Amino acid sequence: MKLVVTIVGKDRVGIIAMVSNVLAENNVNILSINQNIMDGFFNMVMIAEMKDSKIKLQDLQKILSDKGQEINLDIKAQHQDIFNVMHNV
Amino acid sequence: MITIDDILETNRMITENKLDVRTITMGISLRDCAHPNMQQFCQNVYDKITTSAEFLVKTGEDIEAEYGIPIINKRVSVTPIAIAAEACKTDTYVPVAEAMDRAAKEIGINFIGGFSALVEKGYTNGDRILINSIPQALTVTDLVCASVNLGSTKAGINMDCVREMGEVIKRTAELTRDRDAIGCAKLVVFSNAPGDNPFMAGAFHGVSEADKVVSVGVSGPGVVKHALEDLKGADFSQVAEAIKKTAFKITRVGQLVAREASKRLGVPFGIIDLSLAPTPAVGDSVAHILEEMGIESCGAPGTTAALALLNDAVKKGGLMASSHVGGLSGAFIPVSEDAGMIDAVTRGSLSLEKLEAMTCVCSVGLDMIAIAGDTSAATISGIIADEAAIGMINNKTTAVRLIPVPGKKVGETVEFGGLLGYCPILPVKSQFSSEAFIARGGRIPAPVRSLTN
Numbered sequence: 001m002k003l004v005v006t007i008v009g010k011d012r013v014g015i016i017a018m019v020s021n022v023l024a025e026n027n028v029n030i031l032s033i034n035q036n037i038m039d040g041f042f043n044m045v046m047i048a049e050m051k052d053s054k055i056k057l058q059d060l061q062k063i064l065s066d067k068g069q070e071i072n073l074d075i076k077a078q079h080q081d082i083f084n085v086m087h088n089v
Numbered sequence: 090m091i092t093i094d095d096i097l098e099t100n101r102m103i104t105e106n107k108l109d110v111r112t113i114t115m116g117i118s119l120r121d122c123a124h125p126n127m128q129q130f131c132q133n134v135y136d137k138i139t140t141s142a143e144f145l146v147k148t149g150e151d152i153e154a155e156y157g158i159p160i161i162n163k164r165v166s167v168t169p170i171a172i173a174a175e176a177c178k179t180d181t182y183v184p185v186a187e188a189m190d191r192a193a194k195e196i197g198i199n200f201i202g203g204f205s206a207l208v209e210k211g212y213t214n215g216d217r218i219l220i221n222s223i224p225q226a227l228t229v230t231d232l233v234c235a236s237v238n239l240g241s242t243k244a245g246i247n248m249d250c251v252r253e254m255g256e257v258i259k260r261t262a263e264l265t266r267d268r269d270a271i272g273c274a275k276l277v278v279f280s281n282a283p284g285d286n287p288f289m290a291g292a293f294h295g296v297s298e299a300d301k302v303v304s305v306g307v308s309g310p311g312v313v314k315h316a317l318e319d320l321k322g323a324d325f326s327q328v329a330e331a332i333k334k335t336a337f338k339i340t341r342v343g344q345l346v347a348r349e350a351s352k353r354l355g356v357p358f359g360i361i362d363l364s365l366a367p368t369p370a371v372g373d374s375v376a377h378i379l380e381e382m383g384i385e386s387c388g389a390p391g392t393t394a395a396l397a398l399l400n401d402a403v404k405k406g407g408l409m410a411s412s413h414v415g416g417l418s419g420a421f422i423p424v425s426e427d428a429g430m431i432d433a434v435t436r437g438s439l440s441l442e443k444l445e446a447m448t449c450v451c452s453v454g455l456d457m458i459a460i461a462g463d464t465s466a467a468t469i470s471g472i473i474a475d476e477a478a479i480g481m482i483n484n485k486t487t488a489v490r491l492i493p494v495p496g497k498k499v500g501e502t503v504e505f506g507g508l509l510g511y512c513p514i515l516p517v518k519s520q521f522s523s524e525a526f527i528a529r530g531g532r533i534p535a536p537v538r539s540l541t542n
Contacts, residue, residue: 004096034093045093058154076100078157080091085341087095089409 002080003028003048003057005064009073011042019046019075022063027053047080099338100157106315107373108339109159110346111308111366113149114287116166116294116359117141117301119173119203127179131188134173138165138192138201141301141356146197148353152346160346161308162508165193166292167203175215182219186226186233193232200275202292204235207282209244210532220253224260227272234290240280240477242484246533251477254278255470255527258491262462266495269503273492274457278473280480280487285360286416291488302359303350304416307343309335310365311372313399317381328382329402336363336406344411362416363407364452365399367427369510375399375420376429376439387429388439396420397450417486419452425505425512426457434513441472441515449479454488459503459512462495464519469493471523482536 005023007015016033023030028048035044050057061077068075102108122133146163153160167173167189174182186204193201204226206216223235237254240246258273265272277291284295287304294302316335320327343361351358367375376387379395400420408414422444424430433439441458448454454476460469473489480487494503497514504511 006096006100036093038097043093043097045096047091058151061154076157079155081345082156082158082342083091083096083099085345086099086338087091 001050002031003050003077004080004083005046005048005075005077007044007068007073007075008041009068011037012071015042015044015071015073018067018071019064022067023048026055026060028060102309102312102338103158106309107311107370108309108342109161109307110305110343112162112164112287112306113145113160113303113346113350114164114166114292114306115142115145115301115303115354115356116285116298118294118298119168120296122173123176125176125178127177127184130174130177131184134167134185135188135192138167138189139195142196142198144354148350151353152349156345158342158346162200163198164287164289164292165196165198165201166287166294167201168294168296169203169205169207171206171213171215171219172296174219175213180218181225182222183226183229186222186230189233190230198232200232200234200289202234202236202289203294204233205237205293207238208247208250209238209241211247212250220250220257223257223276224264224272227261227275228264234275234277234292236277236279236282236291236293238279238282240481242281242481243535243539245535246280246474246477246481248474248533249530251470251474252527252530254473255466255468258469259466259493262493262495269505270462270492270494271505274490274505274509276490278489280477281485282488283416283486287362288364288366288417290490298359299357301356303347303354303356304359304362305343305347305350306362306364306366306416307339308364308366309339310367310375310378312339313365314374314378314381317378325398329398332399332402333406336403337410340407340410358413360413360415361407361411363403363411363414363418364416364421365403366421367423368508369426369428369431371428374427374429375422376427376433380429386436386438387433388443392443393446393450396422396447400451417452421453421456422447422451423453423456423490424458424515425510426508427510431510431512434515441517445475445479448476448487449483452486454480456488456490457492457509457512458490459492459494459497459514460517461498461514461519462493464493464517465524467522467524467527468517468519470527472517474527478533482538484538
């Protein structure tokens with residue numbers, strides 16, 4: 001099942017390293033990374049594959065959200081389908 | 090290929106523009122609960138509801154977390170009790186309402202609809218008992234919603250019931266006078282009521298529905314308004330296009346949630362209701378969309394046309410996004426539940442008469458409107474008759490949810506709290522009597538347009 005991880009916040013060193021560490025520890029495979037700066041905010045979107053992971057989505061969401069809060073970032077992890085259905089006919 | 094901008098747009102709709110799934114409603118048939126003994130019937134009802142919807146709230150919470158979309162309400166609707174309870178040897182259905190209330194609290198939902206009767210062509214014994222039980226039922230329970238359908242394009246209008254419902258509304262207000270007539274906020278009088286509406290207070294599980302279904306109502310007035318903010322000065326073709334595309338996106342979210350809920354609960358998917366439903370929260374107002382289109386204050390000239398465009402564009406966009414569309418599917422204009430409507434009433438731009446005109450082009454009707462407590466039953470019946478006629482002639486659903494607040498007059502405000510909001514008392518032209526009109530009774534015949542064969 002594909003996951004979309006979005007990270008929004010003020011840019012700093014180590015963001016990608018932190019998030020990809022959490023995903024790697026849980027056997028979640030990163031498929032693509034996209035990043036831009038908009039209105040002074042750092043925005044990053046990662047698409048990842050959860051099928052070989054043992055962790056439940058809601059638990060992963062909590063870990064990412066908590067770690068994000070430690071460094072003032074808003075990190076969400078969502079099932080990819082919500083984006084697919086909205087932006088495809 | 091989804092782009093980063095798509096993803097950020099979706100999440101912005103949720104966090105900034107209040108996109109949410111307004112309700113997941115499970116419709117449950119109580120046709121198999123029938124029993125001559127009232128206690129046994131109530132037990133059957135309690136058991137059927139609590140077993141069928143045991144995991145409804147948890148499923149809603151799980152989907153909310155995994156997809157990142159708020160699912161505000163989880164609700165249940167049942168077969169109109171006037172039908173389900175008809176076999177019981179009794180003269181009151183208040184115990185049924187109490188059983189529904191207990192069941193609703195047990196499974197953790199926030200409203201249960203279906204304490205209802207369908208009387209557009211006439212009464213059965215069960216209908217009479219149900220209608221008589223409404224005031225007491227809505228007083229002693231917290232979560233039960235009641236509705237009566239008294240008109241339709243095919244059947245005409247049951248004017249005996251129109252007269253009776255004016256009195257029922259007054260009695261319900263009186264019995265709940267210490268809570269600002271909140272009983273009336275849980276009672277809807279309909280014409281052309283659909284059997285698959287997922288929104289309260291008018292939800293009931295129609296008799297032609299499957300044993301159980303799950304339906305969804307989405308909402309995003311804030312999202313639509315946001316889409317129009319970049320179109321200042323643009324012509325109406327562009328406005329309609331923008332609303333259509335936004336409605337598509339909003340409805341797609343509802344479709345996804347409904348499909349997931351259906352899969353996880355093992356219950357067939359019913360419909361998506363496309364209605365734009367506001368809340369009193371900031372940024373969640375239908376009135377503000379109309380004002381964004383260029384009306385200085387909702388209710389001023391141009392409002393009805395704006396609402397007609399909005400309602401139509403929402404339907405066109407939403408229709409493509411969903412496999413099955415139903416319920417009310419239009420724009421809601423509940424006064425106390427829309428911050429922009431409340432302000433418009435306070436400013437004086439929005440009157441009951443203008444709201445009546447607006448009900449010709451949108452769904453629902455005169456909804457969540459507080460009026461002076463001394464308004465007569467006949468006047469209330471007159472208002473109901475007017476709305477029923479609009480629905481009957483235009484082949485659409487119309488409804489009345491009026492709250493005559495005992496002890497309050499024009500110039501005062503009533504506060505219901507939560508999603509029911511608050512509102513100033515609206516003036517009604519009650520200085521001219523409708524008594525003789527309402528006293529006639531009988532049936533207004535079905536209009537010629539009902540002959541569609």
